[in-house]
Amino acid sequence: xxxxxxxxxxxxxxxxxxxxxxxxxxxxxxxxxxxxxxxxxxxxxxxxxxxxxxxxxxxxxxxxxxxxxxxxxxxxxxxxxxxxxxxxxxxxxxxxxxxxxxxxxxxxxxxxxxxxxxxxxxxxxxxxxxxxxxxxxxxxxxxxxxxxxxxxxxxxxxxxxxxxxxxxxxxxxxxxxxxxxxxxxxxxxxxxxxxxxxxxxxxxxxxxxxxxxxxxxxxxxxxxxxxxxxxxxxxxxxxxxxxxxxxxxxxxxxxxxxxxxxxxxxxxxxxxxxxxxxxxxxxxxxxxxxxxxxxxxxxxxxxxxxxxxxxxxxxxxxxxxxxxxxxxxxxxxxxxxxxxxxxxxxxxxxxxxxxxxxxxxxxxxxxxxxxxxxxxxxxxxxxxxxxxxxxxxxxxxxxxxxxxxxxxxxxxxxxxxxxxxxxxxxxxxxxxxxxxxxxxxxxxxxxxxxxxxxxxxxxxxxxxxxxxxxxxxxxxxxxxxxxxxxxxxxxxxxxxxxxxxxxxxxxxxxxxxxxxxxxxxxxxxxxxxxxxxxxxxxxxxxxxxxxxxxxxxxxxxxxxxxxxxxxxxxxxxxxxxxxxxxxxxxxxxxxxxxxxxxxxxxxxxxxxxxxxxxxxxxxxxxxxxxxxxxxxxxxxxxxxxxxxxxxxxxxxxxxxxxxxxxxxxxxxxxxxxxxxxxxxxxxxxxxxxxxxxxxxxxxxxxxxxxxxxxxxxxxxxxxxxxxxxxxxxxxxxxxxxxxxxxxxxxxx
DNA sequence: GAGCACTGC
Numbered sequence: 001x002x003x004x005x006x007x008x009x010x011x012x013x014x015x016x017x018x019x020x021x022x023x024x025x026x027x028x029x030x031x032x033x034x035x036x037x038x039x040x041x042x043x044x045x046x047x048x049x050x051x052x053x054x055x056x057x058x059x060x061x062x063x064x065x066x067x068x069x070x071x072x073x074x075x076x077x078x079x080x081x082x083x084x085x086x087x088x089x090x091x092x093x094x095x096x097x098x099x100x101x102x103x104x105x106x107x108x109x110x111x112x113x114x115x116x117x118x119x120x121x122x123x124x125x126x127x128x129x130x131x132x133x134x135x136x137x138x139x140x141x142x143x144x145x146x147x148x149x150x151x152x153x154x155x156x157x158x159x160x161x162x163x164x165x166x167x168x169x170x171x172x173x174x175x176x177x178x179x180x181x182x183x184x185x186x187x188x189x190x191x192x193x194x195x196x197x198x199x200x201x202x203x204x205x206x207x208x209x210x211x212x213x214x215x216x217x218x219x220x221x222x223x224x225x226x227x228x229x230x231x232x233x234x235x236x237x238x239x240x241x242x243x244x245x246x247x248x249x250x251x252x253x254x255x256x257x258x259x260x261x262x263x264x265x266x267x268x269x270x271x272x273x274x275x276x277x278x279x280x281x282x283x284x285x286x287x288x289x290x291x292x293x294x295x296x297x298x299x300x301x302x303x304x305x306x307x308x309x310x311x312x313x314x315x316x317x318x319x320x321x322x323x324x325x326x327x328x329x330x331x332x333x334x335x336x337x338x339x340x341x342x343x344x345x346x347x348x349x350x351x352x353x354x355x356x357x358x359x360x361x362x363x364x365x366x367x368x369x370x371x372x373x374x375x376x377x378x379x380x381x382x383x384x385x386x387x388x389x390x391x392x393x394x395x396x397x398x399x400x401x402x403x404x405x406x407x408x409x410x411x412x413x414x415x416x417x418x419x420x421x422x423x424x425x426x427x428x429x430x431x432x433x434x435x436x437x438x439x440x441x442x443x444x445x446x447x448x449x450x451x452x453x454x455x456x457x458x459x460x461x462x463x464x465x466x467x468x469x470x471x472x473x474x475x476x477x478x479x480x481x482x483x484x485x486x487x488x489x490x491x492x493x494x495x496x497x498x499x500x501x502x503x504x505x506x507x508x509x510x511x512x513x514x515x516x517x518x519x520x521x522x523x524x525x526x527x528x529x530x531x532x533x534x535x536x537x538x539x540x541x542x543x544x545x546x547x548x549x550x551x552x553x554x555x556x557x558x559x560x561x562x563x564x565x566x567x568x569x570x571x572x573x574x575x576x577x578x579x580x581x582x583x584x585x586x587x588x589x590x591x592x593x594x595x596x597x598x599x600x601x602x603x604x605x606x607x608x609x610x611x612x613x614x615x616x617x618x619x620x621x622x623x624x625x626x627x628x629x630x631x632x633x634x635x636x637x638x639x640x641x642x643x644x645x646x647x648x649x650x651x652x653x654x655x656x657x658x659x660x661x662x663x664x665x666x667x668x669x670x671x672x673x674x675x676x677x678x679x680x681x682x683x684x685x686x687x688x689x690x691x692x693x694x695x696x697x698x699x700x701x702x703x704x705x706x707x708x709x710x711x712x713x714x715x716x717x718x719x720x721x722x723x724x725x726x727x728x729x730x731x732x733x734x735x736x737x738x739x740x741x742x743x744x745x746x747x748x
Numbered sequence: 749g750a751g752c753a754c755t756g757c
Contacts, residue, residue: 139755167757184756213756304751334754360753381753394752439755447757504757536752543751550750603757659749679751 074281076265079425082408083261109153132176134196135203136183138211139365140166147171147180167504168599183213188504190217191454195225203232207243208402209364210438210467216448218246219465220455237402237435246466260412266425274377275305277422279312281375282355283324285420291325294372294415295354297362299407301381301396306331306357307543313355326352332366333359335537338592344368363406367413374411374419376404378427384442387473389651392444393678400436404428440469446507449477450486453493454501483635484511499611503604505533512632513604514613519624519631522608523617524568528629530601531567532674532686538570538593549588550660557662562688563674564629565622566662571597572619623691630691633672637690640669646684648676658683 137143147164156162163172164180172179181189183204190196202222204214223229233243233250240252271277278298285296300306310329317327330344348354348370356368360380382397399407404421411417421428440448448469449460457463460474481487484507486497493501500510509529516525531538541549556566556573570587574594577583584591608615618624638646638655644667646655655676657664661684663671674686 182756188757209755211756302751302753335752363754365754383753396753541751546751600757664749677752681750683750685752 073284074271074277074422075268076281076420077268077425078263078265080264081261082259082264082405082412132199133178133201133203134186134199135178135180135205136186136214137180138183138206138209138214140182141365142206143180143182144171147178150178150180168603183211183217187213187217187451190220190222191451191501194220194455196222196229197226199229201230201232203234205234206236207233208235208237208435210436210440212439212443212448215438215440215466216451219463220457221464239435242466259409260414260416262408262412262417262419264408265418265420266428267420267422268424270424270427271422274379274422275300275309276312278375278377279309279316281420281422282313282373283316285373285375286327286353286355287324289373291351291353292348294411294417295348295356295368295370296373296375297356297358297368297371297410298375299362299377299380300357300359301379302359303333303335306333306359309357313357328352328354330354330356331358332356332361334361335540335590337540337590362410363403367410369414371411371413372415372417374407374417375422376407376419377422378404378432382436382442385444385473387470387476389653390444390476391651391676391678398432400433401428402435404432438467440465441467443469443473445469445473445477446480447505449474450481450497450501450507450510453481453487453491454498458491480635481507484508484632486511499613502607502611505529505604508632508635509533510632512628513608514611515631516616516628517613519618519628520616521618521624521628522613523615524619524625525628526601526604526608527571527597528564528568528625530597530604531571532564533600534593534597536685537590538567538597540588540590545588552586552588553660554662555587560662560666561622562626562663563661563686564688565625567686568625571601626688627691629688630672633674634690636673636675638671638673638684640667640671646671653682655682655684657687658685661685661687663687663689 135146137146143164143166147162148158151158151160151162154162158164159171159173160175162178162180163176165172165185166182167185186202196202204217207214223231231247231250233247235243236257240254244250244252267277278300282296282298298309300309310331313327313329317324326349328348332341332344344354344356345368354370356362356371362368376399378399379396380399380403381394383392383394384397385392408417408419408421411419423431452460452463460478461471478487478491481497482489482491484496484500485494486500486507488494496511496514499514500507503510503513505513509532513522513525513529516522539549539553556569557563561569570589571594574580574583574589579594579598581591583589584594605615635650637649639649641647641654646657647653648655655673657667657671658677668689670690671684671687672690673684673688675684677683677685
């Protein structure tokens with residue numbers, strides 16, 4: 001390859017890296033980054049180029065073999081081997097052979113004894129008395145499958161001694177001693193029973209993932225009411241000391257894991273276009289390595305990249321005809337319909353090779369057998385939250401070292417693997433953070449704060465978070481909850497707030513439900529809330545059928561009813577077809593999302609009863625429905641400007657109606673929106689006309705903007721000091737015309 | 749006239 005190609009490519013790639021970093025920083029999430037990092041990176045990279053030129057001797061030979069096939073190739077440098085953990089030593093081959101003749105149960109028992117943790121068995125078991133053990137997992141599937149495996153090993157029926165508990169599904173009984181559950185489920189149980197009386201041991205698995213729920217549970221010090229409660233934290237990271245310190249120097253057991261060694265290769269120079277580089281690398285592997293020795297997994301950031309990569313790959317392999325063995329392309333991302341997802345689990349036919357194009361879903365959530373090669377461009381999409389503007393956005397961001405290693409490890413599950421990183425060793429060591437920023441530091445905390453308040457935690461600023469979120473984010477959350485009427489001026493939970501905390505939803509959605517009591521339309525409102533909380537994945541929009549999908553969607557907008565009512569219409573229409581799958585296909589709607597909406601709706605219906613809100617329907621009149629929506633979403637108000645754009649009220653900025661909205665042509669003077677998304681512009685999504693509210697709702701906001709409406713948290717001096725700053729923002733929540741209209745009616 | 753990573757309750 002001519003050097004010039006790399007140099008040029010290098011510049012572009014650095015640009016790409018720095019653009020991603022810049023956006024990340026602008027979002028407010030990356031403040032801690034060194035502003036000179038890029039320049040240093042560039043300099044170091046130049047030095048690196050000089051020193052990293054030795055190395056891949058075998059590459060030359062390989063490249064000669066297929067020079068005729070490709071014009072472009074990519075130089076990789078084998079930099080390191082991630083050790084496998086003596087897999088073969090622990091399970092001698094002969095014992096595996098022998099076990100083949102034994103019964104499945106005996107084999108399981110034998111396998112079990114070879115696990116490294118077996119040595120700690122007695123010690124851990126001493127902790128167990130006559131209560132049950134709870135073990136949390138970050139994902140539902142994991143909780144279910146681990147429970148199934150353990151019940152098999154113990155030779156008991158799932159749901160008896162060993163069970164699991166996840167949202168919508170409780171597979172436990174009175175007999176259950178060992179309960180696998182999602183961490184969110186344990187948090188919900190904790191809300192109802194803070195002493196966790198039913199448990200003697202709680203084990204938090206995969207704690208390094210640092211989910212919102214585990215971070216809250218840790219901060220709550222779940223064992224504080226229970227000196228006898230044993231807490232086990234299991235984490236795959238090397239910074240066990242951090243966990244140990246946090247839990248008052250708790251003892252650390254280092255238990256080796258099991259994995260085959262993985263060779264890590266870096267590019268010699270940064271790549272101009274990682275998508276193209278990934279495809280070239282995949283083809284290089286496919287052509288030079290014997291078919292049948294293993295499949296390829298490439299990590300992309302999203303659906304769009306995956307679809308593009310799929311097209312390019314098809315095009316290029318078609319051009320090569322029979323010169324190369326068959327390459328089966330398998331896209332996988334969460335929004336892909338389930339039937340199409342199944343393809344990646346089909347065994348690869350003899351003589352062919354599979355290339356899996358995946359999002360982060362393949363990093364932790366699902367494992368694919370037979371992967372030997374991983375190609376890692378080093379990016380992912382990550383949600384970040386800017387507490388200054390209150391904006392959430394999804395940004396393409398460089399991954400962390402931990403994430404890069406997790407990805408590499410995906411190639412070493414069934415045998416020794418290789419990972420090709422499409423960035424330099426320098427990029428890895430200097431540009432990537434060690435760990436992914438925990439979710440609690442990059443999310444809107446409204447729901448977290450409501451949860452903590454409902455547990456009677458008032459001093460949020462001094463709450464013992466393992467990694468505290470920005471104080472500004474806490475303040476924003478408090479403000480919002482106050483504006484919604486969930487907190488009083490002393491920062492205490494109100495009756496509405498207590499009701500809201502019962503719902504596993506964003507507080508604005510919970511408030512909308514609480515308000516539906518007054519407007520007598522709780523039936524419709526919980527359908528809307530369920531549809532909104534399923535999110536944007538309701539519509540399936542494949543690249544080749546976008547027009548059809550869009551036409552189908554617009555059918556629900558007839559009459560300019562607004563997007564919330566359109567969602568209600570979708571849900572009701574589906575219900576009328578008796579939840580027909582066929583109906584979903586015809587309307588380009590994801591069956592999975594609709595089923596999820598139904599599950600959520602059922603749960604909400606149950607919770608309505610719990611907070612004593614009657615299920616009432618008022619489907620003939622949209623007015624009360626829209627009022628209830630406004631009662632929850634008034635903090636997301638925007639007013640039309642002369643040119644058809646909108647100005648948000650709370651943090652004044654110019655935003656636009658998303659073109660997929662039913663109101664895109666209508667342009668109401670005032671709107672409320674469900675969310676803002678930053679893509680090519682700032683777009684409002686799921687929006688509706690704003691309605692006037694009843695007088696008592698308005699009064700709350702008048703107080704809020706007035707001098708007596710100062711927001712205080714009796715236990716938190718920091719908040720007090722910042723009251724003046726809150727106030728300016730608060731007055732904008734309760735902005736003029738919204739109140740004007742109501743004040744007029746009050747004066748009359 | 750657009751384009752949404754992944755979880756969880």
